[in-house]
Amino acid sequence: xxxxxxVGKRYPNGFDALKSVTLAIDTGEFAVITGxxxxxxxxxLKLMAGIEMATTGTVRVNGQDIxxxxxxxxxxxxxxxxxxxxxxxLYDRSVFDNVRLPLDITGFPPRDGAKRVRAALDKxxxxxxxxxxxxxxxxxxQQRLCIARAIVHRPSxxxxxxxxxNLDLDYAQEIVGxxxxxHQVGVTVVVSxxxxxxxxxxxxxxxxxARGALWQESEGRGEPVRDDVDLDGARVES
Amino acid sequence: MNxxxxxxxxxxxxxxxxxxxxxxxxxxxxxxxxxxxxxxxxLYLTVQNLARLAGQSDADARIALYLAADATAxxxxxxxxxxxxxxxxxxxxxxxxxxxxxDLKQRHDIADLVDALPKNPLPDAxxxxxxxxxxxxxxxxxxxxxxxxxVALAQLDSAWAARxxxxxxxxxxLALGLGTVLAAALLAVTFNTIGLQIVNRREEIEVSxxxxxxxxxxxxxxxxxxVVQGAAxxxxxxxxxxxxxxxxxxxxxxxxxxxxxxxxxxxxxxxxALAVIGFSALLxxxxxxxxxxxxxxxLDSQLDAR
Numbered sequence: 001x002x003x004x005x006x007v008g009k010r011y012p013n014g015f016d017a018l019k020s021v022t023l024a025i026d027t028g029e030f031a032v033i034t035g036x037x038x039x040x041x042x043x044x045l046k047l048m049a050g051i052e053m054a055t056t057g058t059v060r061v062n063g064q065d066i067x068x069x070x071x072x073x074x075x076x077x078x079x080x081x082x083x084x085x086x087x088x089x090l091y092d093r094s095v096f097d098n099v100r101l102p103l104d105i106t107g108f109p110p111r112d113g114a115k116r117v118r119a120a121l122d123k124x125x126x127x128x129x130x131x132x133x134x135x136x137x138x139x140x141x142q143q144r145l146c147i148a149r150a151i152v153h154r155p156s157x158x159x160x161x162x163x164x165x166n167l168d169l170d171y172a173q174e175i176v177g178x179x180x181x182x183h184q185v186g187v188t189v190v191v192s193x194x195x196x197x198x199x200x201x202x203x204x205x206x207x208x209x210a211r212g213a214l215w216q217e218s219e220g221r222g223e224p225v226r227d228d229v230d231l232d233g234a235r236v237e238s
Numbered sequence: 239m240n241x242x243x244x245x246x247x248x249x250x251x252x253x254x255x256x257x258x259x260x261x262x263x264x265x266x267x268x269x270x271x272x273x274x275x276x277x278x279x280x281l282y283l284t285v286q287n288l289a290r291l292a293g294q295s296d297a298d299a300r301i302a303l304y305l306a307a308d309a310t311a312x313x314x315x316x317x318x319x320x321x322x323x324x325x326x327x328x329x330x331x332x333x334x335x336x337x338x339x340x341d342l343k344q345r346h347d348i349a350d351l352v353d354a355l356p357k358n359p360l361p362d363a364x365x366x367x368x369x370x371x372x373x374x375x376x377x378x379x380x381x382x383x384x385x386x387x388x389v390a391l392a393q394l395d396s397a398w399a400a401r402x403x404x405x406x407x408x409x410x411x412l413a414l415g416l417g418t419v420l421a422a423a424l425l426a427v428t429f430n431t432i433g434l435q436i437v438n439r440r441e442e443i444e445v446s447x448x449x450x451x452x453x454x455x456x457x458x459x460x461x462x463x464x465v466v467q468g469a470a471x472x473x474x475x476x477x478x479x480x481x482x483x484x485x486x487x488x489x490x491x492x493x494x495x496x497x498x499x500x501x502x503x504x505x506x507x508x509x510x511a512l513a514v515i516g517f518s519a520l521l522x523x524x525x526x527x528x529x530x531x532x533x534x535x536x537l538d539s540q541l542d543a544r
Contacts, residue, residue: 051448078450088445104248105451107241149449 001027007057017043018212030183033192035209041192081150083160089134096130102153120152140171160191172198249458271471276478278417285409287503302393303364309388326379328369335360428525457530468522472515
């Protein structure tokens, strides 16, 4: 589903966020990209979503080279559900309108759209809060709202950037549980995080980055998260 | 098709909501545009009404040939034959001196004065309609006819109208120039106001792009806003022009009464009003399109730079 080949990313200030990363994520996988701050986790996720472009190498999603499909990028993104660390909610719109936005973009009929929105809100436990403004929700609820918006158009790929950041363990596990439920119905889930503890229960494939390079990877898919993924060590070794 | 319609419906709803959210600001924006369009519109209306008063172009092409007092019927017939054969003459009519006198008595209610004259002082005359409406051709015909035997005077009846027409041509050019400048101003106003709306909705645009919105989807509500703003400005300009015409007519009524005549300026015809509204809506659309495209190109270049 996602294939990165010798992907490098250099920012205009000369900082190399990623250095020749090659990896593949298959359909139906639950993959976690981890690493220390500045390791390149979020950059990798942004490249997969076409939010940023690789400086070198190729990024393919569903067989499509992202750099070569600039005009098709909006249509590619419609097949992806994006969950942002800072939520990126529209604070002047209701919960309902926030979740409906991806359906509006695809021109989904309003009546069917409303059913989909309510189903998505039900899935994340926010049914009944449709009219509320996002600002009135707690941090955990805002993250769940962001997830509802990401899944309302039923994407085949979910990309989540630090979905459990700033949440206590209970809320974090709740979010992971929601992501896991989508994975169980065949959605490919890629999460960028340094919170491996919350993800332990879903036994994901772990891809560890250090200073922009692939550093460590769990050998099998679906095996438990290793406690010995030493992020501090990674910072030292790479 | 349904998806396309749903997106347009959404864009329209969004535009309506935004207008409803800031009615005062939107009204003033439309007022600015309305005033800008009113100026050339009033100049255009003035030109149209003066042109109508001038009796329009065919009045310019009339020449009166006054015959000498001793011209005989045979000599008058010879002039008539020359006029028939002349390529520059579209038509002519002989006005006998008696007919002219009768007409004078009837038209100006001076029968007693005319009856007191010892004899008819008026000459026989031809009213000639020139084939060409070009002032140069008409003047050449007048000059040629004035040299014919027994033609005492060849007078271009409506030289004043020709001068007025030249003045109207100048005013038309001024209206066009002013219209062009103010159309550019309207474009700039729309570009600016839509630009501000884009800044206010930058987050929404960025989020929409991240979740798959095309340029068309992002542009649509702004284009509708531009069209609505332009059309509202055009409609206000037509209303302002209507009020001005009404006011002028009130003033004219009093003046015309003094001269025992009726004089009224004509308002903008419905077809022209629709054209004004349509044109300003088009300018609003163009201003909005330029503003959104500039913003989207900037976002694209930021993506390239990342």
